[in-house]
Amino acid sequence: xxxxxxxxxxxxxxxxxxxxxxxxxxxxxxxxxxxxxxxxxxxxxxxxxxxxxxxxxxxxxxxxxxxxxxxxxxxxxxxxxxxxxxxxxxxxxxxxxxxxxxxxxxxxxxxxxxx
Amino acid sequence: xxxxxxxxxxxxxxxxxxxxxxxxxxxxxxxxxxxxxxxxxxxxxxxxxxxxxxxxxxxxxxxxxxxxxxxxxxxxxxxxxxxxxxxxxxxxxxxxxxxxxxxxxxxxxxxx
Numbered sequence: 001x002x003x004x005x006x007x008x009x010x011x012x013x014x015x016x017x018x019x020x021x022x023x024x025x026x027x028x029x030x031x032x033x034x035x036x037x038x039x040x041x042x043x044x045x046x047x048x049x050x051x052x053x054x055x056x057x058x059x060x061x062x063x064x065x066x067x068x069x070x071x072x073x074x075x076x077x078x079x080x081x082x083x084x085x086x087x088x089x090x091x092x093x094x095x096x097x098x099x100x101x102x103x104x105x106x107x108x109x110x111x112x113x114x115x
Numbered sequence: 116x117x118x119x120x121x122x123x124x125x126x127x128x129x130x131x132x133x134x135x136x137x138x139x140x141x142x143x144x145x146x147x148x149x150x151x152x153x154x155x156x157x158x159x160x161x162x163x164x165x166x167x168x169x170x171x172x173x174x175x176x177x178x179x180x181x182x183x184x185x186x187x188x189x190x191x192x193x194x195x196x197x198x199x200x201x202x203x204x205x206x207x208x209x210x211x212x213x214x215x216x217x218x219x220x221x222x223x224x225x226x227x
Contacts, residue, residue, distance in 0.1 A: 100208025101147035106158030
């Protein structure tokens with residue numbers, strides 16, 4: 001079973017508020033991924049890191065999303081000004097290599113509701 | 116861009132029925148193909164993978180064979196149980212892109 005830890009499990013914010021969620025990857029996994037899963041179960045890749053460096057990210061043209069994976073601290077994903085359309089399950093995953101053939105280990109997710 | 120198509124959005128079966136969930140992919144090159152399963156309140160769990168043509172992946176009685184000719188990776192199980200009720204996702208590893216592309220999922224309901 002995966003040992004990726006995500007906190008909080010549930011997050012409720014008003015529109016315009018900041019929303020921050022954290023992820024501790026499985027021990028020994030240097031690669032971390034963030035996905036957004038909407039109510040239709042569709043996944044949207046957001047960003048991934050290898051150690052502290054960004055490997056790839058979507059074009060965050062809205063600039064409301066930011067993420068980091070500092071050394072010796074949990075990774076985090078923050079939405080600067082939440083919108084109703086941001087309501088979703090935010091999934092963190094980790095693995096050893098980040099290569100396309102490697103399975104990813106997912107946490108339980110943070111369910112964000114924006115009122 | 117690369118994509119994964121799962122034909123069935125929902126499948127309802129009785130225990131001991133045979134299961135098939137169809138998955139087709141569109142990708143350049145030779146992507147790794149995966150099946151993941153997601154239970155309520157949990158994140159997706161890796162089920163198995165196949166990386167080359169005609170390779171069969173399997174786990175917990177589920178299996179799928181990589182077919183490059185038909186660009187398919189259909190999930191099958193000979194006899195489902197109520198505990199198999201979950202959402203199943205077909206996925207492909209995006210070569211060189213360090214991410215996985217998921218299909219829209221198939222919700223399997225197994226009735227006792």
